[in-house]
Amino acid sequence: MLNKEQVSNRTGPLSNLKVLDMSRVLAGPWCAQLLADFGADVVKVERPETGDDTRSWGPPFVKNSKGEETGDAAYFMSANRAKRSITIDLSKSEGQKVVRDLATQADILIENYKVGGLKKYQLDYDSIYHVNKRLIYCSITGFGQTGPYSERAGYDLIIQGAGGLMSITGVPDGKPGAGPQKVGVAVSDLMTGMYAITAILAALNWRQLTGEGQHIDLALLDTQASWLSTQAMNYLVGGQSPERFGNEHVNIVPYGVFPTKDGHMILGIGNNGQLRKFLEIAGKSDLLEDSRFRDHKSRIENREFVNEHIRELTKTKTMDDWIAKLDIAGVPCGPINTLDRVFGDPQILARNMRVNIPHSSGVSLDHPGNPIKFSKSPVDYPSAAPQLGEHTKIILKDWVDYDDNTIESLLKNGIT
DSSP: OOOHHHHHTOOSTTTTOEEEEEOOSSHHHHHHHHHHHTTOEEEEEEOTTTOSGGGGOOSSEEEOTTSOEEEEEHHHHTTOTTEEEEEOOTTSHHHHHHHHHHHHHOSEEEEOOOTTTTGGGTOSHHHHHTTOTTOEEEEEESSOSSSTTTTSOOOHHHHHHHTTTGGGSEEOTTSTTBEEOOOSSOHHHHHHHHHHHHHHHHHHHHHHHHSOOOEEEEEHHHHHHHTTHHHHHHHHHHOSOOOOOTTSOSSOSSEEEEEETTEEEEEEOOSHHHHHHHHHHHTOGGGGGSTTTSSHHHHHHTHHHHHHHHHHHHTTSOHHHHHHHHHHHTOOEEEOOOHHHHTTOHHHHHTTOEEEEEOTTSOEEEEEOOSOOOSSSOOOOOOSSOOTTTTHHHHHHHTTOOOHHHHHHHHHTTOO
């Protein structure tokens, strides 16, 4: 359990901040977890008895020191480490008052209710503004607070489709397995969480300049459209929607997944010098004399011819043989690792990207680490995701100084 002393002893760059996390599932919790990684005291507000929906999104479920399932799914663990959990029944006026009291002490509030969902509880931005004008209030929805789709619910898969990502992801038409594909993780949610933390940090600087907080309106669809990046610009400049290229690159050849004797590897050959080194290692330097291999433009125009010749060459060695030789030559390449290989990789381990974190059930759980490396305020990992309502009493004392009688009354009446 994260107690008051442990919270006050954290040394991350945001250890002076209090965050009220009223979000669920992934985008909001991901943002709040990053703030927690950076040392902020993040209090997660959950429904009594059930909590965040993702607590039940298993298997697998966390097991305690006796080998018994705790009821908390690995999914929930992925986005809620280093937080404290409080249960509050928002349907009751007493519960609404508790949240407002907590909000008076918070620097940041994150929520992902439907548009207008918190207004009926007087917990929307306009209502909270009157009790805490310095609060940075971040609302995350599928389609935003305004516009013709604002009332719609937004889920990652829907957003990947509506935002164009699936139209450029997957095997091209006319080939086996053709069709649009979603990405293997909920990238629209995760990227919205990343944009949210950037917006919050910018708003914190604005507050430093002006003394005022503000409302942040973030939509998954907006986020998805924004990070189409080069593909979006290709369309906006060229006027033609890009096609799906599977594992290939629209602007670079050869670039993609290629077969080896024992699996597949990735080649990312971006210039003539890299191609020359590859062909020398493959013992086929004479291909450089072929006009279809000669330069970048020629290889784009003869994509299938070039890729087929590269595939025939890569089949002649094992993945590890190729990578060992190409690494030394400076030719961009890499394996296609399963997750057991990822989290056993010496580079991943050297970079502290697999970390072991204590859980209040009496076990420790491995997690992916935070990729940011601060030189003077390193990320620490004081606890895994909390059990439901684990910190209710201590938060009511720490944040809003409720006395014991008030706390016991709230618990007895099912408010917390």
